[in-house]
Amino acid sequence: MGRYLDAVPFSGIIRIRDMMYSVKDPFRLDQGDVSFEAPESVKEAMRRAIDDDKTHYLQTTGVPRLLELLAAKLRRQNCIPIDSPDEVMVTTGGIHGLYIVCQALLEPGDEVVVPDPEWPPCMGNIRSAQGVPVACPLHERLGWRPDLDELAAKITPRTRAIYINSPHNPTGGVLTRADIEAICALADRHGLWLISDEAYEDVLYDGVEHVSAASLGDLNSRTVSVFTFSKTYAMTGLRLGYVAVHDEKLRDRMKKVLFYTASNVTSIVQYGGIGALEGSQAPVEAFRRELQARRDLFYDGIRRRAAGVLSGTPPAGAFYAFLRIDPAWRPSEGSDASSRSWAMTEYLISRGRIGCVPGVDFGANGEDYVRFCFARDRKELEGALESLEDVFRER
Numbered sequence: 001m002g003r004y005l006d007a008v009p010f011s012g013i014i015r016i017r018d019m020m021y022s023v024k025d026p027f028r029l030d031q032g033d034v035s036f037e038a039p040e041s042v043k044e045a046m047r048r049a050i051d052d053d054k055t056h057y058l059q060t061t062g063v064p065r066l067l068e069l070l071a072a073k074l075r076r077q078n079c080i081p082i083d084s085p086d087e088v089m090v091t092t093g094g095i096h097g098l099y100i101v102c103q104a105l106l107e108p109g110d111e112v113v114v115p116d117p118e119w120p121p122c123m124g125n126i127r128s129a130q131g132v133p134v135a136c137p138l139h140e141r142l143g144w145r146p147d148l149d150e151l152a153a154k155i156t157p158r159t160r161a162i163y164i165n166s167p168h169n170p171t172g173g174v175l176t177r178a179d180i181e182a183i184c185a186l187a188d189r190h191g192l193w194l195i196s197d198e199a200y201e202d203v204l205y206d207g208v209e210h211v212s213a214a215s216l217g218d219l220n221s222r223t224v225s226v227f228t229f230s231k232t233y234a235m236t237g238l239r240l241g242y243v244a245v246h247d248e249k250l251r252d253r254m255k256k257v258l259f260y261t262a263s264n265v266t267s268i269v270q271y272g273g274i275g276a277l278e279g280s281q282a283p284v285e286a287f288r289r290e291l292q293a294r295r296d297l298f299y300d301g302i303r304r305r306a307a308g309v310l311s312g313t314p315p316a317g318a319f320y321a322f323l324r325i326d327p328a329w330r331p332s333e334g335s336d337a338s339s340r341s342w343a344m345t346e347y348l349i350s351r352g353r354i355g356c357v358p359g360v361d362f363g364a365n366g367e368d369y370v371r372f373c374f375a376r377d378r379k380e381l382e383g384a385l386e387s388l389e390d391v392f393r394e395r
């Protein structure tokens with residue numbers, strides 16, 4: 001039995017989901033899901049695939065037309081020099097892409113430098129491959145970016161890779177081109193791999209640019225880029241992602257993990273992905289614009305209605321508000337929460353029906369913050385803000 005798996009934690013997000021089921025009329029700002037529906041081009045392509053009986057086994061790494069479209073997208077949009085569609089692999093969402101990379105890349109005890117805070121499945125996937133995540137703090141004062149000297153100091157003889165995630169979950173921080181160049185140079189100098197999680201590549205505000213690490217310099221051969229359709233095309237439940245890998249040896253290993261965990265990704269969903277890429281890209285921009293409006297609505301509400309108990313600066317990307325808890329705030333008497341961010345989360349769920357996630361669930365450096373997802377529809381956001389005002393007024 002894989003006893004080491006007993007030490008791999010489940011994310012607190014699952015505990016919160018269970019807590020939310022006991023709440024009547026909840027505001028689900030805990031879940032990292034958009035309220036939009038997938039574009040008609042996706043649904044139409046899936047309907048057609050069903051009618052055309054596309055229900056059989058497919059090529060392990062993806063149906064050729066989808067791989068071709070993805071290679072073209074990666075070249076055009078991400079400026080990644082993809083030599084052939086063989087360098088692309090379709091996965092069951094970004095989480096599966098990350099799982100495959102970790103299994104194929106890591107030996108037991110290999111260290112991977114990860115941001116703190118970070119989306120918990122990043123650490124979970126590293127641990128599931130018997131690797132060791134090494135936390136490197138992100139700093140609110142730097143717009144939730146790392147201090148590059150501090151990052152360099154995390155590298156040891158056991159380090160195998162650096163994981164970056166921009167735009168970032170949970171903080172919305174975005175790495176600059178100069179940051180990514182410096183991180184690539186650092187990885188190159190130490191012979192490390194770079195895992196670049198670009199799940200939120202299309203969710204950027206105020207004209208901020210997305211830079212794909214694999215588009216820069218010489219490290220391309222040791223960069224693995226992880227992408228998903230979940231956020232860009234509002235396809236979270238359909239489970240479609242992809243990875244771009246130049247190195248042939250790593251790719252062969254990854255293909256084995258992909259085959260033994262999925263055989264191939266669901267046929268109908270892959271045709272949905274073809275529909276997404278062949279169809280109009282207008283929904284992507286429409287989602288982005290609406291998310292920017294929701295971000296502004298939510299932060300304006302926090303400024304006016306959270307009585308200073310929660311505060312933060314609107315993020316440049318992704319769709320989360322990672323808000324600081326006022327140091328003067330005290331948990332209610334009788335609270336047996338294990339930390340302040342858990343106490344705040346339990347308080348907001350029980351008193352205000354507002355789902356959120358404690359910052360500490362994303363890493364020790366996230367303690368004293370809570371995460372809200374502002375990708376919910378405006379009505380739900382306004383309801384949550386109203387409830388928040390009531391809760392803090394009652395105190």
Ligand code: PMP
Nearest residue numbers: 032093094095119169199228230
């Ligand atoms: N990376 C990050 C940072 C994420 O936040 C997510 C989803 N929440 C993913 C990857 C993967 O998403 P999915 O598995 O739905 O493609």
